[in-house]
Amino acid sequence: MPHAFPLFPVQASSAAPGVDHLFYFLTAVSVFFSALIFLLIFYFAIKYRRRSKDEAPPKNQVTNSIPLEVLWTAIPMVLVAVMFFWGADIFIRDARAPRNATEIFVVGKQWMWHIEHTNGKREINALHIPVNQPIKLTMTSQDVIHDFSVPAFRMKMDVLPDRYTTEWFEATRTGKFHLFCDQYCGMGHSLMRGWVYVMKPEDYERWLRSGVAGLTLADQGEKLYHQLGCITCHGTGKGPAFVGLYGKPVKLSDGQTVIADDAYLRESILYPTAQIVNGYSPIMPTFKGQVSEDQLLQLIAYIKSLGSIEGNTGTP
Amino acid sequence: MVEHIAPKRMYFFVFGSLLVLTLLTWRIAYVDLGPWNTVVALAIAVCKASLVALFFMHLRWSGSMMRIVVCAAIFWLAIMMTLTLGDILTRNLVSPSHGWQSPATVSHTALPASP
């Protein structure tokens, strides 16, 4: 066999050791109980085998024991409680990206991964990231459900059409790691693979700057902002302004308040009448079918660039 | 006789109640009670359904097994609705960019003041 023959995946993210420790714990529990059951069965099977064909079965045996039943109900209960809380703890941490994470956008389509960096650099079926730096992926799909999985990071998340899901990780070692689509997505499912390249920060910077033909993601969004005519309302006060909007609570006409996050902005572009900002009338046409998923991400990046933090507002 | 025979009078009485409740639910739909419109309409529907089940379907006189069957079905339906709704209603509560912050990376950014 010419190829390497690994039995355990490499640990390449900050989350991996935690998951593996939990895995070792479960394996220890499993091995212990499997061994216990197997040894008991073998022992009983040999010790109490029927010696002759007409051997009479032993009589008046104990066939009920409440203490035993309680014992072997309680012990598994305690063990699974430990597993639950341990697993839940890691899972909750994995679900929430740190605030300073570098954001990268992922669009899945049958059968390729399309990845965009904030400076406008794009790649296909490859993801370049710096080591020791939290990365947050904002992902969506153009067609069916996919799943962005990096086994070396012990991380995966489904990628759904018409919705943003996120996933974050912090790579801890440089190298080249598998990227798989884990959710069956049709004919080319097994070809929807790629590589994650974890680089030293300086290499990453160099890579990021090389070969960028033109505009950053936000700049491309700005271009769209003009091309699509968003400016005619949102730049004139007929529609809500974008400056400092991102991440802020928005009061809606039905009295509810939502946070202006990616999902909200996306919905407002595609279904403008669904959530009307208080004080404005529902006059915006839908852009569904006119902007692609990539363009949506560009528009959102633009709005984001207009500032989410006080004192850091850009100019439209 | 293996089955209870109810007096005919009862059927007409139940029928009358059903008609009254139908009228009621229809009229109430024209009164603005906000979200309570749905609640009231469903409460009336539950009353009507109980009347039909208990009297027309003789559940009142049937063995406990039949009642267990009906309750089980309703209970399982409730499970399906509750757990599914539980997902839908809590899905957007965790907004990754506005929730937990890594202690190691507490940044200069402040959470937007909640209204």
Added chain:
Amino acid sequence: MSSPEVELPIESRVHYLNVDYGIKSWLLTTDHKRIGLMYLVSITFFFCFGGVAAILMRLNLLEPQGLLVEPETYNKLFSMHGIIMVFFFMIPSIPAVLGNFLIPMMIGARDVAFPRLNLLSWYVFMTGGMLTLYAVIAGGVDTGWTFYTPLSTAYTNTHVMAAAAGVFIAGFSSILTGMNFVVTIHKMRAPGLSWFRLPLFIWAMYATSIIFILGTPVIAITLALIGLERWFHVGIFDPALGGDPILFQHMFWFYSHPAVYVMILPSMGVVSELISAFSKKKIFGYHFIAFSSIAIAAIGFLVWGHHMFVSGQSLYAGLVFSALSFAVAIPSAVKVFNWTATLYKGSISYEAPMLYALGFIGLFTIGGLTGLYLATLAIDQHVHDTYFVVAHFHYIMVGGAVMGYLGGIHYWWPKISGRLYPDGWARVAAIIIFVGFNLTFFPQFILGYLGMPRRYAVYPPEFHTLNVISTAGASILGLGYIIPLIYLTWSMRYGPEAGPNPWHATGLEWTTASPPPPHNFEETPVVTEEPYSYDRLAEEIQVA
């Protein structure tokens, strides 16, 4: 309770097999035993079909680039394997074959409560099966057995409609069967046969029937919605039209997770019978095993969301479903411990059914414990939709359910056919299946933790070695399944006569002749003792 007639040779006695001849006497029968046999033949046919697909898949994975077929064909193979094995083999396996054959006999009844509905259920099942086979022959389905939207509704142009309609129709046969069993168990028990005198197989079948009744209608309506969505291009589950694909997953798994318990619960019932019969000892913790079946059926309905931890489901829902999934592990563990305790101080013999039963306990233990990994949120996040999942559910469904099914077939074969099969061959087959199974599926746990995704037609070369081992195991496993097929068929004609109770087992089904007379019992039995009363048997042997 021995009847004088059982002394006569099989040919000179009227029993359910020779009471009437000709194809019509089978196709129009309302005898639960004949219907059970018709199901046996049908599901064996579907099993071979699904098995061939599995072998082709494993062969294809011999090479990282695919040895035999294009990815497109591979996708159709695993979809067909899944759909046929799940809906047309595993789900009807023990309930429709052994359940139909045994339930009336175990409770001392002449037939099930609704014999004509019982026959109807077989026709409904075959209609669904034929429709699904049509889908396969006409060009196949490539959605996987899970029919996830929007792939199944908007993005594939394979024969989803026919396959979904087939599964939809076959669902009604499950409903009819479940309904029949519940009513039969409630209303047709022999005098003196109170609930806690019922064999544990009956308890397991009762729990299974609950799932049939309350779960199957939901998959039916879900698949109907898939059909309507495809047909009219509306967007109930299609996000492009305002629908929510995760709602489909909820509704699909609301049935399809409990369906896993439809497969394993009857096997647990069979194993409870076998362990007791071949240890010649009353089962340990009867009440706990009985109630754990009901508990598994009930809690099993609350855990479906663990298929969706990384689906975009709410984090909170994930936490709730994870906790509930751990809860369902407890009654399963209780069963395993009780079976093991039953062996203690027994008088254990190792005929083929017992080998299957012990194999079941071992493989189910591994399958159950690896289920804990998948219920653990953080680990599932890594191994979800990888070969780890494939290995886990095959340990439950093949290592568990199929081992139990084969054990049950071997145990009751003398009752079904009236004849004995060669036990030596049967033991050899049981061991070959056990070894082949482990060789096939254990490497897949490692593959899964390494990260190899499931449903991959081609894969990175570093997974090559383990895949070769797995395929080697599959060929052994396939061979193991062929052997019983041969000697069981052979024994139907040439096997020595078994007599009414070849295993010296307790239970009403062993008190009547083999094969049983058309209405099971010459006279309705009266039950006066608890099940598994091997103490009485001991006395009888001593007297003899």
Added chain:
Amino acid sequence: MHNSHAVVAEQFDDRVQQHEASSLGMWIFLATEIMFFGGLFTGYTIYRNLYTSAFETASHLLNAKIGAFNTVVLICSSLTMALAVHAAQTGKRKRLIAFLLSTMGLGAVFLYIKFVLEWHHEYLDGLAPGLHFTYAGPHASRVELFFCFYFIMTGVHAVHMIVGEGVMTVLLVMAWRGAFSPEKYNPIEMMGLYWHFVDVVWIFLFPLLYLLGARF
């Protein structure tokens, strides 16, 4: 122990056992029906929660008066069905036939109203998803989703009614031939349970589909 009495099938010991078995069987069947409709109700509930205002808008496009009238028609048919069971229990053959006929008649009226006065009009108004959907107001795609559920739920309900009408035709012929007696009326009773169940489903469909939010 074979019962020579023809009204007891051979797998049963006596009439009580047979009656209890068939009632239990029927109720279990109705439990499966609850879960079958339950899937639809769950889906409906989810989208209603997600798209409340769109669903209210869509609901107001339906004619609540017709819906209410149809509810009354169905309740009347439930009454006649209950009276038919009563007539069968007391062995009144002519009344049984009369009540079965009126139940079927009322069922037909319901279906006529549903298909001709409602579905047909909604189709013409461009409210039929997938076939002819021209609604262009706000939330069009969500209004379409409401109408998906409207057509599927009322459609599945109507299919149940049509099946009921078919079975009732058979029972009618049997009643005509005098197949039922106070000792043997199980099929009529089971038919009654089924028909009332279909009524109960409509009792929920009516407020859920027609009476969303206040209308004025």
